[in-house]
Amino acid sequence: MKFVCKQSDLGTNLSLVSRAVPSRPTHPVLANVLLSADEEKQEVSLTAFDLSLGIKTTFEAQVETEGTIALPAKLFNDIVSRLPEGEILFDDEAKDTAETSSESAAIATLTCATGRYQVRGMSADEFPSLPTIQEGQSLEIAIDVLMEGLRGSLFATSGDETKQILTGVHVKVHPETFEFAATDGHRLAVTETASHPEAEGEEEAPKPSEPREFFEMTIPARALRELERMAAMGGKGEAIALSLDPGQIAFELSNQRLTSRTLEGQYPNYGQLIPRSFERQITVERRKLLSALERISILADKKNNIVKFSIDSEGQKLRLSVEAADVGSGEEALDAQISGESLDIAFNVKYAMESLKNLGSQEVQVKLNTATSPVVLTPLGGTKMTHLLMPVQLRS
């Protein structure tokens, strides 16, 4: 194999695929990145795969001789990222045949303006292929729609690997909408997006979607975080092609492909957790509430992270307070539009802050019934989002 490419192309693509390289590989070959050069297409592709998440990217190169090799991902990435800008000559044809008689001794040579680096790799044969989707559902999803859905759900997934199904985002594909949901058992976030972005001003109207049957899947948060990163690099008008087989999903965007296993099992029926009616409602400026929580969280940190919300209906004020015995106390007061009677209720400040950070609107509505029943936060205007928080018990 022999090709010439730009340092920036090789560097950018290597750092992208490197994110699918497992930190503790179950098989040595998985610590590698698969590099292959295609003479006909004049392009080079890189692949990394941890058996769950796989990423493949392709970029242009002047390919003289095609071939494949597996190279240690970290070392290769570390070297390439430091090479000077400009052209790199990649060559893995053994020159010292005397020394490298064994088949496994694949050596890649990188030559740049200032020097020459050799990296010992291994045969590409051992590297597992990325799964292909044979005949499942497929659809196109606009990058903006996907980003919106992920932003509104990813933060609420569970980090606890024993709760497998909760480590993913559950996506429901309806004919006209997508629903993204995540819960870790303490809070729930549901975001509903139109399946096409709204046409802005002069822009071309989106092509009408074909009638589509309902389907759903649970996708690991880790894969979706990489997808988010990938999508952020894509253009504004672009779409991502999604295809789904039982147990496997693939996303494709211009020169990139991401595959992931899907999570098995029944996703909780979260719809039934969301109350339909509320006795109380508060409208408050999101940033002001968030700042107040950030301040008071310093003291809440000393007391199980619990913050008391005192809803003062008469004064139209929302008061926050923490009493941490032996350390200190804090209180904050905000103007709020309150309907319903006054009430004291308490929350885990971390969940409340994360929720507010992800709601995105200027004002938020907090809808609630009693001090022990679930509370719903929604943005005022914008995307349709529902965050559900469980209150915690107030100990006096």
Add this chain to the structure above:
Amino acid sequence: MKFVCKQSDLGTNLSLVSRAVPSRPTHPVLANVLLSADEEKQEVSLTAFDLSLGIKTTFEAQVETEGTIALPAKLFNDIVSRLPEGEILFDDEAKDTAETSSESAAIATLTCATGRYQVRGMSADEFPSLPTIQEGQSLEIAIDVLMEGLRGSLFATSGDETKQILTGVHVKVHPETFEFAATDGHRLAVTETASHPEAEGEEEAPKPSEPREFFEMTIPARALRELERMAAMGGKGEAIALSLDPGQIAFELSNQRLTSRTLEGQYPNYGQLIPRSFERQITVERRKLLSALERISILADKKNNIVKFSIDSEGQKLRLSVEAADVGSGEEALDAQISGESLDIAFNVKYAMESLKNLGSQEVQVKLNTATSPVVLTPLGGTKMTHLLMPVQLRS
């Protein structure tokens, strides 16, 4: 005590003194910051002290009632740093006398535009005073001169607490110059500065220094890093007042005071380590050599950090190379002006890189004798700096 001050003043000064708060205090009171308000001067001062390093800063405030209190540094700093901009009312006069009858229960109340925070502190009586310098040497040192000296020496101090004396910078005060030296046993850095900054263009000429006797001291690197930070906040023309007692040193800059114990023991006689004559000399572009070392260090990292320098006198090239068996190899070549015969010599790449980062000039000179004798690096022009590196043995 009762005063009003700006959140930004309290915040900035708190974060500055907090750096002298020990992470594992030997006595509980040392985890506090001492706050005291002076009614006559209309100013507030903050002090932190870990029994070796002490920092005291002063800022303006509207002081209504004076007093002192010791407050838990981390919590207090965390709260103040998040308070909204604007005025803060500080008050430690107990209101609920019923609750706080015991003497030790000092409670500080901070009131800002949005809320109110209480922090439990302790009596200021237990807080140790910062050492005062009675009658030792003293001198003024221009901030620029100090910064130059520290930049040229601090990096080479030892981090090994068992080598006490080497964890500091040794400063020699000559009548017309200052000499800053540091060594960790593997490398040595010596920087000599004029005792006054050179007058630039139209600026006023520096006032002639009074005849001064020679003295020297070894100052802990930790205190000097804080001094560097403090000096960086000072104005360009300002000077720092230094005063020295046996075992104790103090630096004063407008509203800040830093004290530190000095390190006891005989500092190595480093002058005798620096060779007087050299058989070979290389002049090379500093940044190019540094970049090449940064690249090749990735492979050196796999092989004890050793990089071979091949000095090619005929070709007027400096070649760098690493052979890491089973992993790969790398080589770089740079143009250089070389006098003397060709030679192969090896260095620890980390020390070579750190040295080059701190030399600061566009070109550097590498002066050497044999592959096993100490090598000297100096900048071409600028401040007088001498870096000495010990070569390491090359194993083929």
